Amino acid sequence: MTETTQLGLPLVQPAQAQKHVTVNEAFARLDALAQITLAGEAGVAPGAAVDGALYAVSAGASGEWAGEDGRLALFLNGGWVFVTPQVGWRGWRADSGVAVAFDGEDWVPGGGAFSPNGAGFVQRSVEVDHSVAAGATSVVPGFIPANATVYGITGRVVTDIGGAASFEVGVAGSSNRYGSGIGVSTGAWLRGITGNPLAYYSDTDVILTSTGGNFDGSGVVRLAVHFAELTLPRG
Structure with a gap:
């Protein structure tokens, strides 16, 4: 296993050189994912992003985000890394100022309980x-x-x-x-x-x-x- 199962944090491998690179990337991902704050949702990468910026990738994504539909795009060290969110993850949409929950397909504003197929109780x-x-x-x-x-x-x-x-x-x-x-x-x-x-x-x-x-x-x-x-x- 090269990544943790929930947050996709990279793991140090036996006899790996430059261990600090992996550890620092894990810390950076943890910093972004432990208290999720989404800058927004989009299908293309923004023209300018700062380290730590986190976006929900919408359907039909293209460019640097092509093929990453439904994942989280995290800008680290000048490039994008992608994490698959799990059902029940919760966060904050900074662009709209609302709490969101992931139902397995979408980040639902105010989402509470969800059925296996996304039927939700939303407040x-x-x-x-x-x-x-x-x-x-x-x-x-x-x-x-x-x-x-x-x-x-x-x-x-x-x-x-x-x-x-x-x-x-x-x-x-x-x-x-x-x-x-x-x-x-x-x-x-x-x-x-x-x-x-x-x-x-x-x-x-x-x-x-x-x-x-x-x-x-x-x-x-x-x-x-x-x-x-x-x-x-x-x-």
């Missing part, structure tokens, strides 16, 4: 900075994604909201499902938790409703929706 949080529109309501279009089971919505006012004394956060037919009496000054916050996680079967607008006057078109509120998704098994 995610999606955030948006919403500029409040003038009027009695202000709509965040399609903020709740289709087929999501929502635990709740949280938020914080990041710029003073004008015109209203307070506001509610909800959806059509339930204007205060995720909060009411929310302050309009910078720093005001909401934590709207549903008593039972609620399923939404199509993209759903989140609606801010003013109370004590209409919104005047100023202000920004940062909202995050927290939800679970069930992904399909592969064919």
Whole structure:
């Protein structure tokens, strides 16, 4: 055996010269793989990379990455080495700022438990900075994604909201499902938790409703929706 089975770390061989080269490469791989941080996912090598940069290689890879689909590409000592990820490996996508898990084929954002063929229980949080529109309501279009089971919505006012004394956060037919009496000054916050996680079967607008006057078109509120998704098994 010339490499370890899990992380592909090179092993020193009997009577090997220049042992430090192998040991140093093993340390460098361990440094990249023990706490995985993916710079991104791509099918071609970036034009410039720094030592330690780690990428997920997408399907149909070409150039220096040809034939390495689904593997991890690690830039070391001016060149690329490739490691095969194992089901259940977890890491962080630096380009999108989300935790990911490997299901045997893809790096799934928020992935938790997976079946042998990739059916997964995925938990995610999606955030948006919403500029409040003038009027009695202000709509965040399609903020709740289709087929999501929502635990709740949280938020914080990041710029003073004008015109209203307070506001509610909800959806059509339930204007205060995720909060009411929310302050309009910078720093005001909401934590709207549903008593039972609620399923939404199509993209759903989140609606801010003013109370004590209409919104005047100023202000920004940062909202995050927290939800679970069930992904399909592969064919």
